[in-house]
Amino acid sequence: xxxRFRIDLQDLLFxxxxxxxxxxxxxxxxxxxxxxxxxxxxxxxPRVVAxxxxxxGLFFTGRGFWGTGRGxxxxxxxxxxxxxxxxxxxxxxxxxxxxxxxxxxxxVFASLATREGRLLETVPFAVALSGAAVLLxxxxxxxxxxxxxx
Amino acid sequence: xxxxxxxxxxxxxxxxxxxxxFCLIGVVIGTAIGVLPGIGPIPTVALLxxxxxxxxxASAMIMLAGIFYGAQYGGSTTAxxxxxxxxxxxxxxxxxxxxxxxxxxxGTALAIAAIASFFAGTMATIxxxxxxxxxxxxxxxxxxxxxxSLLVLGLIAAVVLAHGSVAKSLAMVLLGLLLGLVGIDVxxxxxxxxxxxxxxxxxxxxxxxxxxxxxxxEIIANLERPAERRVVGQSIRSLIPxxxxxxxxxxxxxxxxxxxxxxxxxxxxxxxxxxxxxYALEKKLARDPSRFGKGAIEGVAGPEAANNxxxxxxxxxxxxxxxxANALMALMIGALMMQGIQPGPQIMTEQPKLVWGVIASMWVxxxxxxxxxxxxxxxxxxxxxxxxxxxxxAIVLFCCxxxxxxxxxxxxxxxxxxxxxxxxxxxxxxxxxxxLLLGLVLGPQLEENFRRAMLIADGDFTVFLSRPIxxxxxxxxxxxxxxxxxxxxxxxxxxALAE
Numbered sequence: 001x002x003x004r005f006r007i008d009l010q011d012l013l014f015x016x017x018x019x020x021x022x023x024x025x026x027x028x029x030x031x032x033x034x035x036x037x038x039x040x041x042x043x044x045x046p047r048v049v050a051x052x053x054x055x056x057g058l059f060f061t062g063r064g065f066w067g068t069g070r071g072x073x074x075x076x077x078x079x080x081x082x083x084x085x086x087x088x089x090x091x092x093x094x095x096x097x098x099x100x101x102x103x104x105x106x107x108v109f110a111s112l113a114t115r116e117g118r119l120l121e122t123v124p125f126a127v128a129l130s131g132a133a134v135l136l137x138x139x140x141x142x143x144x145x146x147x148x149x150x
Numbered sequence: 151x152x153x154x155x156x157x158x159x160x161x162x163x164x165x166x167x168x169x170x171x172f173c174l175i176g177v178v179i180g181t182a183i184g185v186l187p188g189i190g191p192i193p194t195v196a197l198l199x200x201x202x203x204x205x206x207x208a209s210a211m212i213m214l215a216g217i218f219y220g221a222q223y224g225g226s227t228t229a230x231x232x233x234x235x236x237x238x239x240x241x242x243x244x245x246x247x248x249x250x251x252x253x254x255x256x257g258t259a260l261a262i263a264a265i266a267s268f269f270a271g272t273m274a275t276i277x278x279x280x281x282x283x284x285x286x287x288x289x290x291x292x293x294x295x296x297x298x299s300l301l302v303l304g305l306i307a308a309v310v311l312a313h314g315s316v317a318k319s320l321a322m323v324l325l326g327l328l329l330g331l332v333g334i335d336v337x338x339x340x341x342x343x344x345x346x347x348x349x350x351x352x353x354x355x356x357x358x359x360x361x362x363x364x365x366x367x368e369i370i371a372n373l374e375r376p377a378e379r380r381v382v383g384q385s386i387r388s389l390i391p392x393x394x395x396x397x398x399x400x401x402x403x404x405x406x407x408x409x410x411x412x413x414x415x416x417x418x419x420x421x422x423x424x425x426x427x428x429y430a431l432e433k434k435l436a437r438d439p440s441r442f443g444k445g446a447i448e449g450v451a452g453p454e455a456a457n458n459x460x461x462x463x464x465x466x467x468x469x470x471x472x473x474x475a476n477a478l479m480a481l482m483i484g485a486l487m488m489q490g491i492q493p494g495p496q497i498m499t500e501q502p503k504l505v506w507g508v509i510a511s512m513w514v515x516x517x518x519x520x521x522x523x524x525x526x527x528x529x530x531x532x533x534x535x536x537x538x539x540x541x542x543x544a545i546v547l548f549c550c551x552x553x554x555x556x557x558x559x560x561x562x563x564x565x566x567x568x569x570x571x572x573x574x575x576x577x578x579x580x581x582x583x584x585x586l587l588l589g590l591v592l593g594p595q596l597e598e599n600f601r602r603a604m605l606i607a608d609g610d611f612t613v614f615l616s617r618p619i620x621x622x623x624x625x626x627x628x629x630x631x632x633x634x635x636x637x638x639x640x641x642x643x644x645x646a647l648a649e
Contacts, residue, residue, distance in 0.1 A: 014579040018321055025328060028343050038609025042335035042342055045597045049328045056321040072578045079373035080574060083366055083546060084567055090550040091563040103547055110543035113373050117539055129544055133551055141201065143555050 008067020015060030022054035082113035098146040103130035163507030176213035180220020191221040193365030200555040207489040212511040226263040246449030270407040270455035271516030274462035285470040289495030294602035299623040304473040314582040326589020349561035358566035363583040367573020399451035406452035410459030424460035425453035477584035480591040
């Protein structure tokens, strides 16, 4: 489906990504002293690496435009969003809700990533995992994370 | 004899009761990981790193190493019975191993795989022991100048020998180096790229990055391509291979071991190169190459031996020079640093008990694997029946808790989430994330040694070329890079790494 364009989407996207990262770095480190080779400042290495990255980024971007028309596989939103959401929920709620509850929620969210999941199977499984996680991480390994909401 | 004494000292460490236990835990977890398709050894090691903080450095390394070669071993079970490589290194085993299983010779294939792995593991242990001493003597001559060149060689060689585009891999190394620079600059105390986030002042933890890039990114991509698993139905009849089978397999085993041992030492060869090369070699040497792909026993014995030998000899650069040969070894370096051990050329002289203990434990672990695998094969087969729809949410949960646990920091969980997104992006645009991890772990050492070398030489860049050892190392780097431009080599490399 990508053959109409002579654009190599893989190269182009990767190239643009590198250019963005390199530019971001150059901006973020603009106030650091660079120094010179015999006495390098903290900005020396970041600047050198970012410039090299910028070079690579421009190279891939260029190659992407004169590419062979390679596309990228279709992005499916369901697994992507479900996995990211389950990690996000963990990060937001772990310290407030406690490990026992957040584990169940995380597993349920993650299982939404596929259509195969059945609620009747997922929920008991999530509860069992939550129990195992509390035993292993809090009781056995002493992770300082609350078990219940506080 | 020195070698003998060293091995004996190693064995005394490896045979301590708690180390035996951690070795056993390592190989059992490793086998389980290898058997289950869906999560590779890199996120597993990352996930289990927090568990090793409380252990002594030797126990931690022994357990992590066990996970690594155990996973190589477990992958072959899945490859033979289900025709799905549990792990990249088992891709080749699928070809003839599964064919043998379909012919009702699953037991023979599994046994040959196990015997070949054990044989290779034993020989590789000896190779490591023999090579370590001269390498560590050489390493003692190293100053910041030589070490910087060596780090460059490690990074470049890893890029050249790994699969995928060289240019993309180089870019990934640079990306890793950049991430490694985040945090407070040691010499000046100035914060770099921390964006005012306190959690970033110590630099980026590599565990959330590895878990996000390799674990979660991979899971998301896996979920997009639904795979079915069919375990070969018939029961495994006999696990004892016949004399004819053994006679056919033995030469392949020996060649596979030799090939794997050599390729394993090279940085970046990682898991894929040795078994592929061995398979190609066996096919070339066979009197009747057409048997391959239809259940040739040499096609299982050679690659399995190469696979395991390579897994073990890839520890040589780590244990003697403190340089990781691949992304997994980079995680091991990270584990050492978290234990307060600075990896470097001095590691062998400063930590002999650790190094030799790990080497000896590999042989012990291989023995364990032989015992665990063959009689317990039924258990591993039943593990294959756990559906992926239950497996992956469990992995996601454990990644979250594990990442949080390294520093009790929710920032790390967010970092992992971001890396999952980036990892998914990398898969979509077809770049390998492994070189990034190498860059990330080696970045700080690279900068430190570069700065020290420049300070000594008063900013004179030619110092890297005027010192003989450093010049020789950089010569190898230049040769590697130039070789990559030769069309002939590019072609062979593509063939060797083609999947």
